[in-house]
Amino acid sequence: MLSPFEQFKLNPLWISSPNVVLSNSLLNVQVVIFGFFFLSLVILSMRRKKYEFSLFSYVFKQLYIFFYDVVSTYVGSHVNRFFPYMFYLFLFIAINNLVGLLPFSFTVTSHFVVTLGLSFTTWFGILLLGVSRWHLDYFDLFFPKGLEIGLVILLAALELISNVFRMFSLALRLLANMVAGHILLDCLTFLIYKTMTYAVAGTSISLLSVVTMTLPMVAFTGLLLFEVGVCILQAYIFVVLSCIYLKEVL
Numbered sequence: 001m002l003s004p005f006e007q008f009k010l011n012p013l014w015i016s017s018p019n020v021v022l023s024n025s026l027l028n029v030q031v032v033i034f035g036f037f038f039l040s041l042v043i044l045s046m047r048r049k050k051y052e053f054s055l056f057s058y059v060f061k062q063l064y065i066f067f068y069d070v071v072s073t074y075v076g077s078h079v080n081r082f083f084p085y086m087f088y089l090f091l092f093i094a095i096n097n098l099v100g101l102l103p104f105s106f107t108v109t110s111h112f113v114v115t116l117g118l119s120f121t122t123w124f125g126i127l128l129l130g131v132s133r134w135h136l137d138y139f140d141l142f143f144p145k146g147l148e149i150g151l152v153i154l155l156a157a158l159e160l161i162s163n164v165f166r167m168f169s170l171a172l173r174l175l176a177n178m179v180a181g182h183i184l185l186d187c188l189t190f191l192i193y194k195t196m197t198y199a200v201a202g203t204s205i206s207l208l209s210v211v212t213m214t215l216p217m218v219a220f221t222g223l224l225l226f227e228v229g230v231c232i233l234q235a236y237i238f239v240v241l242s243c244i245y246l247k248e249v250l
Contacts, residue, residue, distance in 0.1 A: 074243035097231030119170035130249030192216040
């Protein structure tokens with residue numbers, strides 16, 4: 001049996017030079033294709049007449065309003081400045097998570113370099129925003145007042161480490177959930193295949209064999225829908241935590 005981790009391996013498909021390698025991730029192509037596809041659907045939905053119903057435009061509108069309210073809850077009057085980035089961040093993570101569930105696809109967010117890149121961009125942007133807004137007063141967050149100098153140094157070091165590790169916690173949370181969920185689906189797929197094979201191999205079709213084939217498929221369908229929810233939920237959690245960190249510097 002092949003290892004379930006093989007779906008996360010980077011395999012070179014075409015090598016022109018050490019600096020030009022086409023791998024099975026197709027990260028740039030995937031982002032461009034889905035970006036143009038998403039924008040095309042938005043444009044087409046907006047071209048409809050007002051009295052016509054568009055399911056996509058309705059879902060997108062409700063999602064837009066929901067995330068606008070979420071970001072507004074944390075950043076308040078600054079929502080118009082940060083909402084475009086947060087909304088795009090959610091769409092990027094959610095789409096790439098869902099693409100990984102398709103057969104013969106590649107889960108981009110299962111690689112630490114991708115999740116760390118997203119979390120570092122957010123964390124470093126918040127850091128620059130805090131320094132530009134509060135200048136050196138920003139670092140007062142790391143130095144509690146009214147304590148002895150030794151304890152202040154210890155707590156300041158712990159606060160600094162905690163702040164730096166925020167980007168690693170964001171990246172590892174997304175990475176771990178994607179890898180664990182996809183491996184579970186891969187293992188259950190193999191188990192269901194073997195169960196269905198043994199149920200019908202060398203026997204005639206009976207009620208027991210039908211039930212043996214149906215129950216695993218129903219369980220797998222439920223787990224697949226659950227994993228779809230996890231993919232969207234992890235993108236939502238990533239954005240909410242980013243908003244919480246952003247709120248501290250505003």
